[in-house]
Amino acid sequence: MKKIPVGVKGIDALLLGGMPEGKSILVSGNCGAGKTVFAxxxxxxxxxxxxxxxxxxxxxxxxxxxxxxQEMGIHWHSHEKKGKLKIIGGNFASLRRLKDKRKAHSADLIQEIVEVVQELKAKRVAIDSVNLLLSLFDDGNEQRNCFAQLNYELQKQGCTVLYTCEVPEYTPMISWFGFEEFVVDGVFMLRRQSDHKQIAHRSVEIIKMRGSGHKEGSFPLRISDKGMEVLYR
Ligand SMILES: Nc1ncnc2c1ncn2[C@@H]1O[C@H](COP(=O)(O)OP(=O)(O)OP(=O)(O)O)[C@@H](O)[C@H]1O
Ligand SMILES: [Mg+2]
Known part of the structure; x- marks a missing residue:
């Protein structure tokens, strides 16, 4: 299986040389843990x-x-202009209104995403966050089926996919709904905790990565104006 760089400095070493191409990963974490920067x-x-x-x-x-x-030196404008990157953005409330207005179902949403991927012949897709995307639907079964189907369709297109996922604070959960981690091939847990002196500590732990060995345990993570880096040698 071909391994590819994830894109975060230091993380490929934890994966013993990168993540398997065409797999899907969930990047979970509490508020401010670094999910968006990772994606x-x-x-x-x-x-x-x-x-x-x-x-x-x-x-x-x-x-x-x-x-x-841009504050951390990531400039996407030119890639977007050249048609190499498509950023679909919007806040949850307006998407929810649009979805209700159109009486859209999960199948419609999946089809729309797949069409964009096909149009661009995209090799990587990031969804930030998947729990918000799934929250467009009220029914638990539809949420779970939607995620499984979306992941299946994106992998069928040959994409390597990353989903960020919020986790409730002060719980041992590694996803929002409790099923997301079973749908994907890999789970990366980001944590941001303050110690008794109010100093923040960030870490990353690979919980699973189908088709690849990986280092076990938590490793320190740093975010600066130069981006994110795993502190591991
Ligand atoms: N330019 C920067 N320089 C230094 N640190 C930064 C910079 N930009 C972001 N950060 C750090 O990264 C944190 C935000 O990370 P990120 O937005 O990826 O978190 P998140 O897990 O997506 O949060 P949320 O749950 O709110 O979506 C900030 O709170 C800040 O500590
Ligand atoms: Mg975020």
Whole structure:
């Protein structure tokens, strides 16, 4: 199986040489743990390798996201202009209104995403966050089926896929709904915790990666104006 760089400095060493191409990963974490930054590096890695990519943001408007990323030296404008990157952005409330207005079902949503991927011949897709995407639907069965089907369809297109996932604070959960981790091939858990002196500690742990060995345990993670880096030698 071909292994490819994830895009975050230091993480490929934890995966003993990168992640298997065409697999899907869930990047879970609490508030401010670094999920969006991780996903952005993942997409930038595709662009660096002259591959097309799709970024779906349900948390931030496209313009705001791009401004935030510029602060850490990630510039996507030219890639978007050249048609190599498609950023689909919008806040959850407006997407929810649109979905209700159109009386859309999960199959419609999946089809729309797959069409964008096909149009671009995208090799990487990031969805930030998958729990918000699934929250467009009220029924638990539809949410789970939607995720399984979406993941299946994207992998059928030959994409390597990253989903970010929020986790409730102060719980041992590794996803929002409790089923997301079973759908994907790999799970990366990001954590941000403050110690008793209010100093923040960030870490990453690979919980699973089908088709690849990996280091076990938590490793320190740093986010600066130069981006994200796993501190591991
Ligand atoms: N330019 C920067 N320089 C230094 N640190 C930064 C910079 N940009 C972001 N950060 C750090 O990264 C954190 C945000 O990371 P990110 O947005 O990826 O978290 P998240 O897990 O997606 O959060 P949320 O749950 O709110 O979506 C900020 O709170 C800040 O600590
Ligand atoms: Mg985020």
């Amino acid at each position: 952005s590096h993942f997409i930038s890695e595709a662009l660096r390798n002259h591959e097309n990519a799709v970024y779906i943001s349900l948390e931030q408007e496209k313009g705001k996201l791009m401004l935030d990323l």
